[in-house]
Amino acid sequence: MHRTGELYGHFETLEQQKESAALGMWIFLVTEVLFFGGLFLTYTINRHAFGAAFGAGSNTLDIKLGGFNTVVLIMSSLTMAMAVWSAQVGKKQLVSIFLIATLGLGTVFLGVKVIEYKQKFDHHLIPGHDFDIRYRSEHPAAADDPKEIAVEKEEVEKTFAVDPDSNAHGQLYFSLYFGMTGLHALHMIVGAGLLIWLIKGSLAGRFTPQYNTPVEIVGLYWHFVDIVWIYLFPLLYLIDRHR
């Protein structure tokens, strides 16, 4: 059974029905804000306590991939907003095109994330038995720039001079990194599933100016996930970049 936007008995007008749906989504997003807020709080307290190790951990992240992903995600928010607009003015073909573009950009984001996670495995930066924040600068990959490696080595030495337990505290940083970006990626995967459902609906021509609530609601969710990344990017990637 598919809902087509008829008025349900407990609402007075279609407008009220639509506003109620959006309000419900907003209330869900409030709980999400506090959910992620707890993680940001944990991050802040630990970063305050172990600044040196967090800085060193942050500097091992690839800023080019992170920056690229930020642009990709903001672009996907734009295409999502365009999809909502197209649905509201009744341009049925455009809705499908913009939804597919959003899904594509979301997939690119997740793909880049996979590359980043793989690098962390290669560089012994997964919290646990083999974790070693020194590993990367001592076993540089052939492709890495030797100058960059030298700078990195010096930085890591400085970090250990300030905080001899940098490997323990670095693991704290990476636990938070994987926890926060992993939870964000999980939200992206859920969002991608919702987008596939929307694309199916829009290809069947189900969304009209009278009925486009699903597009609007998923749009709200998608933008929220974008906002989380807007904060994650500077906090995780850009802590200690100035030299």
Add this chain to the structure above:
Amino acid sequence: MAGTGITVWAAFQNFGKFNIVIALGIATIKATLVVLYFMHARYSPKRTQLVIVCSVFWLAIMLTLTLADYDTRPHEGPLASANTCYRAPSFGGYCSG
């Protein structure tokens, strides 16, 4: 998009203590623009706007009160010092140094 460029640029500059303030400031401006225009908060009913403001307000309560507590509670020496135990040793905890 321009905001992202500015964020990255600002991160490489040295504003001393203010780097984090600037980075979060730019992030907040970007987030506000997304909420106001992409999420149509500007054109939403007052009821929805109230919910959004409440969410920020509750987040602020959680952050300020917890951080104030951490900041003012006496610690037994610096958190990162040698011989810090991360759990009670009797429970197989890990002590540094």
